[in-house]
Amino acid sequence: MAHDHSHDHDHTEGSELSEIDLRVRALESLLVEKGYVDPEALDVLIDTYETKIGPRNGAAVVAKAWSDPEYKQWLLDDASAAIASLGFTGRQGEHMVVVENTEAAHNLVVCTLCSCYPWSVLGLPPTWYKSPAYRSRAVIEPRKVLGEFGVELDEEVAVHVHDSTAETRYLVLPRRPEGTDDWSEEQLAALVNRNSMIGTEQATLSGDLA
């Protein structure tokens, strides 16, 4: 409706949200009434992605790869199977590829065409990952983008950008921080945050748990 467009400009965000809220409620009641969706299933879907599937999954994969060279090799050769062996499978992670950060190359993952993201290991994508700013800039000026996230790379380090154009989903294996040789997998996992597995941060000893 024409009303919808002028509305975006004439009112505050708050009132726009409430209008959308009504529209979504109407849609939900309609789909439930028609028997297409089960309202309880909707609650379970939301709860699953809010509380059960998130970047702790990916951090466990990374920590195991850091601790177990054989597992790491398997992960690099056949990420879908290696990740599934830890119980992380399914939607938006059916075809996993793991790319390893090294002294010579730093990896960065984007989806320029929509917002493809490895849900099975990282959960739902953060807002910035879905933003036109990130999607447009990550391929043309990845070093500037990394700089804005606080990652300053030496010119000698290559940047490898992975554009997720197919159903393959990319997970970055960050470099293991120095001085963690005798750390347990659990301790190591705590150093791995979401952004370090997208490639917009490094794993560090201070590792925040975002």
Add this chain to the structure above:
Amino acid sequence: MNSAHDLGGMMGFGSIENDPADPNFHAQWEKRVLALTLAAGATGSWNIDTSRHARESLPPAHYLSSSYYRIWLDGLEKLLLNTGLVNEQELAEGKQLIPPKPIARVLKADGVLPAIMAGSPYDRNTETEQKFAAGDAVTAKNIHPQTHTRIPRYVRGKQGVVDKIHGCHVFPDSNSQGLGEDPQWLYRVKFKAREIWGAEHSAKDLIFVDMWEPYLE
């Protein structure tokens, strides 16, 4: 289609707002839209490529000025209308006015986790032989499909090298149009950043793009 969703290399969107405290949802309705989209998708009335096409064929100005879940909401309503699961008047009133159409299944609460964990793999067996091998030089075709495609504009006409063969996967250009899965070989192709963006870019930097065989020559 050459629309607003194909963002790679565009300029003017400003800095990236990376707030670590930023929640995944900014309003209750966003959660419901996520869940409604997944549950409606589970009815089997369309596929992932149809639903991407529904979102990216929104008018460009609207696409670029809408939030992520607003785009999902608009895309979902479009899919429901296109498949005849609901009509315009029902959407406007939020009430059933015509009988429901038969659907393949209804996702129940206890089926959610198994469905998520099972996912839907997109690789397919094929009798066809792959045309390219790892290490082959390839060129992304200079093509401009009118409907859904996953070849970004920024690689078209550019030269790269086959880096890895993923297998044979459902072809989105066909699947999105209801023309069948038409599985095609899928390659990871490596492009030099300089080949795409010009000589001022680092000679070391690379861009990897997953591309189906019909996109390559």
